[in-house]
Amino acid sequence: MLGLRRAFAALLPLPRAGSPPAAAMSTLLISQERYAWLRELGLQEENPGVYNGRWGGRGQVVTTYCPANNEPIASVRQGNLEDYEETVKKAKEAWKVWADIPAPKRGEIVRQIGDALRQKIKVLGSLVSLEMGKIFVEGVGEVQEYVDVCDYAVGLSRMIGGPILPSERPGHALIEQWNPVGLVGVITAFNFPVAVYGWNSAIAMICGNACLWKGAPTTSLVSVAVTKIIAKVLEDNKLPGAICSLVCGGADIGTAMARDERMDLLSFTGSTKVGKQVALMVQERFGECMVTCLWFNFVLVFEDADLNLVIPSALFASVGTAGQRCTTARRLFLHESIHDEVVTKLAKAYAQVRIGDPWDPDTLYGPLHTKEAVKMFLDAVEQAKQQGGSVVCGGKVISRPGNYVEPTIVTGLPHNAPIVHTETFAPILYVLKFKEEEEVFAWNNEVKQGLSSSIFTKDLGRIFRWLGPKGSDCGIVNVNIPTSGAEIGGAFGGEKHTGGGRESGSDSWKLYMRRST
DSSP, X not given: OHHHHHHHHHOOOOOOOOOOOOOOTTSOGGGSGGGGGGGGGTOOSEEEOEESXXXXXXXXXXXXXXXXXXXXXXXXXXXXXXXXXXXXXXXXXXXXXXXXXXHHHHHHHHHHXXXXXXXXXXXXXXXXXXXXXXXXXHHHHHHHHHHHHHHHHHHHTTTOOOOEEOOSSTTXXXXXXXXXXXXXXXXXXXXXXXXXXXXXXXXXXXXXXXXXXXXXXXXXXXXXXXXXXXXXXXXXXXXXXXXEEEEOOOHHHHHHHHHOTTOOEEEEESOHHHHHHHHHHHHHTTOEXXXXXXXXXXXXXXXXXXXXXXXXXXXXXXHXXXXXXXXXXXXXXXXXXXXXXXXXXXXXXXXXXXXXXXXXXXXXXXXXXXXHHHHHHHHHHHHHHHTXXXXXXXXXXXXXXXXXXXXXXXXXXXXXXXXGGSOOOSSEEEEEEEOOHHHHXXXXXXXXXXXXXXXXXXXXXXXXXXXXXXXXXXXXXXXXXXXXXXXTTSEEOOEETTOOOOEESTTGGGGGEEEEO
């Protein structure tokens, strides 16, 4: 993440745009010499999308496309409900073996998975860039997050446990015993197709759980490639491959996971609409669920802020990953005394962002993930105009192959404009004015989501009010740094409609275990 911030601070000029050629289904990218490196990950023209100790799949064949040119990369044969049923049974059997292995020994396996990912970090990062659309440095950085959380989990495997408590009865002991929940289902989104699974699986594994993964259909090749790396480690250690199972598929597989009582914990990352449906299905069976849904993040800049920090931070937070991070800044509230100055400087910084192919090391800003995302971007810009907003910069589709749009700044809207409260998941930053601390703290908290928020100020009293009970109600609260990015050692997640779940560090491991007193 720090490397990416430095890249944004370096700000290179825009390249000239090209004209879009038609994508030919007859020529998969994996068949071209330029993309021969994909085979280093064990990928081929058609790939089985189910793994439970052996590879298979009897469902629909789905082709994934490169967002930078909309050309087909390769295809994956998804799993059907029969594949899912078979995989759950094998995962449950594999858990019986895995749960009996001492936690530090489980940590050793996770360490080996981290080392295997290290060996493939650049080629796997390139695949993330090719299939998801984020720039190369971010693709590599995402794999690095999985590596880092593996390292974290190794240490954690020697530390998890409960206290011995004073008993009020003579001659008695009162202890907390923590045991694995069993089978953990992980449903991940397209924007972080490696890291989110890593946060869940590494911690779940050292806790003694088996995992069943359903990634986003549009990043199925990443799911297959990551699972191949994990599978080899398990096979080399003569462990059941179904400890880390994979079922690529659509809504039918996700629904089956949500309704399945054999799924002891379900972790879901995605839209609020789908997340609500998943949570209700899991709750209906009194199951355990961690939900991380749509995010609507906020940057608040007071008149005493250091603008040398504000401009690169706001830029990084709003246009990184083309506005498709879960922690992307959507609203930038500026004190009225500095509003015009900051908008002018930020617009100049936007104009210098280097747009290009995600795998070009000079590129700072790549495409949106799908054509549908481009349409949502255009619709949001039009709604902002209709509601009284002014487009300071951007607002258009870029005339070049792929799903490229201009990073956009909109001013002049009130804090409660409908579009300002609507998550578009695109690089649109709504810049708004405020006068007083109390009102802007309230405006931060008035949206339904609550993942990440940032304040820029030198006032220590204000900082502690921001961190306190009447300050930000988000799960991640920042001071003088951007909203985007998170450290694996802390618990990641948000409040309200963001879902309330926590993943990765701190005491998030407790969610993957059950407590006996």
